[in-house]
Amino acid sequence: MSRLIAIRDDDVSAASEALANGGLNSPAKEKATNRGAYGCRSPLLLRRARQLLAVTKLKVILFICGFCVVLLFTSSIISFMGWNLDxxxxxxxxxxxxxxxxxxxxxxxxxxxxxxxxxxxxxxxxxxxxxxxxxxxxxxxxxxxxxxxxxxxxxxxxxxxxxxxxxxxxxxxxxxxxxxxxxxxxxxxxxxxxxxxxxxxxxxxxxxxxxxxxxxxxxxxxxxxxxxxxxxxxxxxxxxxxxxxxxxxxxxxxxxxxxxxxxxxxxxxxxxxxxxxxxxxxxxxxxxxxxxxxxxxxxxxxxxxxxxxxxxxxxxxxxxxxxxxxxxxxxxxxxxxxxxxxxxxxxxxxxxxxxxxxx
CATH class of the missing domain: 3.90.550.10 (Spore Coat Polysaccharide Biosynthesis Protein SpsA; Chain A)
Structure with missing residues (x-):
């Protein structure tokens, strides 16, 4: 038994227009492009790399801040106690x-x-x-x-x-x-x-x-x-x-x-x-x-x-x-x-x- 598929007039018009433009604006092609079919890197891996870089930067910033606090605290204590390191x-x-x-x-x-x-x-x-x-x-x-x-x-x-x-x-x-x-x-x-x-x-x-x-x-x-x-x-x-x-x-x-x-x-x-x-x-x-x-x-x-x-x-x-x-x-x-x-x-x-x- 054959199955009839209804095609609306607007779909036919869109397809005709796409063919007339060389197929460059095909919805299928746009979807493939968004999924990376025409890109060099996967967006998922890129997002993970960016997240890892952000976490690393945060750790480095926190370490530097902590080191500065310790250094400042140590200098204050030495000055307060009157210790002479020379x-x-x-x-x-x-x-x-x-x-x-x-x-x-x-x-x-x-x-x-x-x-x-x-x-x-x-x-x-x-x-x-x-x-x-x-x-x-x-x-x-x-x-x-x-x-x-x-x-x-x-x-x-x-x-x-x-x-x-x-x-x-x-x-x-x-x-x-x-x-x-x-x-x-x-x-x-x-x-x-x-x-x-x-x-x-x-x-x-x-x-x-x-x-x-x-x-x-x-x-x-x-x-x-x-x-x-x-x-x-x-x-x-x-x-x-x-x-x-x-x-x-x-x-x-x-x-x-x-x-x-x-x-x-x-x-x-x-x-x-x-x-x-x-x-x-x-x-x-x-x-x-x-x-x-x-x-x-x-x-x-x-x-x-x-x-x-x-x-x-x-x-x-x-x-x-x-x-x-x-x-x-x-x-x-x-x-x-x-x-x-x-x-x-x-x-x-x-x-x-x-x-x-x-x-």
Whole structure:
């Protein structure tokens, strides 16, 4: 059975007009165009992309606004509390004093020149003393050079004093001899091949000022009770990797550390002479002796300051085979002379939060 389809006159007229115009205004073609049949991208995907872009922009704007609020709030708090984040200005303030850099050297004049030039440029340096224990006195050319370096490197109105502390014999105890003419309470003891950036050094000095009778330094070490030998307690000396693994330390080495000048007098005149004799004989462990001295006087742990330091010389005695065993022997021999274990362990370290993103 055939089906009749009614066609109205107006439909016929519209079709005839479309054919006359080449079919460009066909309703079917317009509908296809609207659906994207003749476009390059789908409107649905385009809308989704635009929505995603709008959300991303909103998140970025909110993050920037939140960061600005936190920054403004932090600045307001700092201003309100009167905190001073410029350590260079605080350490050079006449009312608070600076520090004396005590450099231990041994036949490494090229390293000594670099070290003196660097520490002379630090704003907190009040004086530089070089502990000289060589048989020959410092060459005149070296003295003249270093004095010129100190004068030229320091740009402030105050120039640090510079002096060689000359000793007649080669002895590791020389690095802790009493210095009568010191004007600062703070001593920064450092080896000639260790460079601590000035900003880091000034931060450590600010930490030391908060606890001036303990040691504050950059090279932590640890001790622990390992086992009993013949019924006696035996302690092991642990290096950097032991500190890293346990997160604990009980010493900071005097190769880069602050301590009060009174400990020079105590080391020279009040510490047991048998300990100084031991250091002279073994040519080692003067830094352990100083750590024990300070811990015994305070009953408190040292403070480790986290900061980047640079060793500009070749490897020292710490790289030799058997170094840890010799250090452990020193530690136990000293403890036997004290009759007790003065060292106090801790897991606290000082960090400059301005340079830390996560804390």
């Amino acid at each position: 350590y260079s200005s605080s350490v050079s303030s006449p009312s608070r004093g600076g520090y004396t850099v005590l450099i231990n050297t041994w036949k490494r004049n090229s390293l000594l020149k670099q070290s003196v030039a660097h520490y002379a440029s630090c704003s907190g340096t009040d004086a530089i003393h070089v502990v000289w224990s060589e048989i020959d006195t410092p060459p005149g050319t070296l003295k003249t050079y270093l004095k010129k370096v100190v004068f030229s490197q320091y740009h402030a109105a105050h120039k640090p004093n510079f002096k060689f502390d000359i000793n007649e014999e080669d002895n590791l105890n020389n690095r802790f001899k009493l210095i009568e003419e010191l004007k600062t309470d703070a001593i920064f003891s450092v080896d000639d091949d260790v460079i601590v950036p000035c900003t880091t050094l000034n931060f450590a000095f600010a930490v030391w000022q908060s606890a001036p009778f303990t040691m504050v330094g950059f090279v932590p070490r640890i001790h622990w009770l390992e086992k009993a030998k013949n019924g006696d307690q035996f302690y092991e000396y642990g290096g950097w990797w032991s500190v890293w693994w346990t997160g604990t330390y009980s010493m900071v080495l005097s190769k880069a550390a602050f301590f009060h000048k009174k400990y020079l007098d105590m080391y020279t005149h009040k510490m047991q002479s048998s300990i100084r004799d031991y250091v002279s004989r073994e040519r080692n462990c003067e830094d352990i002796a100083m750590s024990l001295l300070v811990a015994n006087a305070t009953g408190a742990p040292p403070i480790w300051v986290k900061g980047k330091i640079y060793e500009i010389g070749a490897s020292g005695i710490s790289s030799l085979n058997g170094h840890s065993e010799r250090r452990s022997k020193c530690l136990n021999d000293f403890i036997s002379l004290y009759g007790t274990m003065p060292l106090v362990s801790t897991n606290v370290k000082a960090v400059d939060a301005r340079h830390e993103w996560l804390w």
